[in-house]
Amino acid sequence: MTKNINSYGLIMAGGIGSRFWPISTPEKPKQFLDVLGLGKSLLQITYERLILTIPKENIYILTNIKYSDIVLNQLPELTKDQILAEPERKNTAPCIAYASAKIHSINPKANLVISPSDHLIINADKFSNQLQIAIDESQKDKLVVLGIKPTRPDTGYGYIEFDNNLTASASDVVSVKQFCEKPKLEKAQEFILKGNFYWNAGIFVVGTKTISELFSKYENELYNSFFNTNDYWTNKEEGYIKKAFSESKNISFDYAIMEKAEKISMVLTDFDWSDLGSWGSIKEHAASDDKKMSLINGNINYFDSENCLLYGQKHKTYLIEGLKNHILIDSEDKLLLIPFENEGALKSRLKIIGEKV
Secondary structure, eight states, rough: OOOOOTTEEEEEEOOGGGGGTTTOOOOSSGGGGGGGGGSOOOHHHHHHHTTTTSSSSGGEEEEGGGHHHHHHHHHHHHOGGHHHHHHHHOOOOHHHHHHHHHHHHHHHHEEEEEEEOEEESSSSSHHHHHHHHHHHHHHTTEEEEEEOOOOOTTTTTEEEEEEEEOTTOOOOOEEEEEEEESOOOHHHHHHHHHHHHEEEEOOOOOOOOOHHHHHHHHHHHHHHHHSSTTTTTTTHHHHHHHHHHHHHOOOHHHIITTTTTTTEEEEEEEEEOOOOHHHOOOOOOOHOOTTEEEEEESEEEEEEEEEEEEEEEOOOEEEEEOBBEEEEHHHHHHEEEEEEEGGGGGHHHHHHOOOOO
């Protein structure tokens, strides 16, 4: 595939991944970990997927300033200039405004692919082909989202409604009617039956000129903070960015721009996708044996056990007996043992014991 010099990738890698406690910590969250036992972090897998379509010199990592060294250690082929460091967390709208304005100053013709760093996509070639369709569509001054065909009425995802053309299929481009918040189960079941609702994967493509116009129209304060002059992209950039973030409101890109913008297109996709939002989702994709036991890291031995996810430390030997339908995660100094059915309560449990989430 020929790579367009105007295609840029922005990988968002600033989250803290609290649902992957105790392996994921504020010091080294899940995007920097090998949670699948593949020998690569989720960030590295995401980077390798994007460079199939985008020149590696056009890949930028948007992360918190405290993670800059981790990014450079895991992706040594990148330069320091390709790390865009947020001085503080202010949700996704301010950081996307910062990155878009920065890349627009480098190349006003840039088409920006914005992707989370912690998703799993099995078929990278199919992803690349459908991503290229989105890039081509974005050159029509469109904001383009990648929609995931739902496989179940999941209440954990936002949904995107498109024009009620039920003859549309994978790789087609459709017009978005509306974005829908995470629904209750009855509503999610209704969306599935209608057939013209896809999951919102949070992967989208937009020209930096177009996104500048969208911020100007819908979030003028953020536009003035980040887009209004190129004079900031000098040796004074660090001080400017710190000031701009301190003055920015805490608001998501979905709420600030996506839900307000007109003429949004969606590419219907059919690559195998997961947002890896929990240990349970890791279990769905990790290799399992005939007892449905998924064993990641360590010398793990088990007896009379089934349907568990066991994540150990490489230097440890484990003996497990009588464990069924559980998650067992062992870090250097903490251990999690919880039934799959109770994983939704993990955050509340962590708060009770005083862990940061």
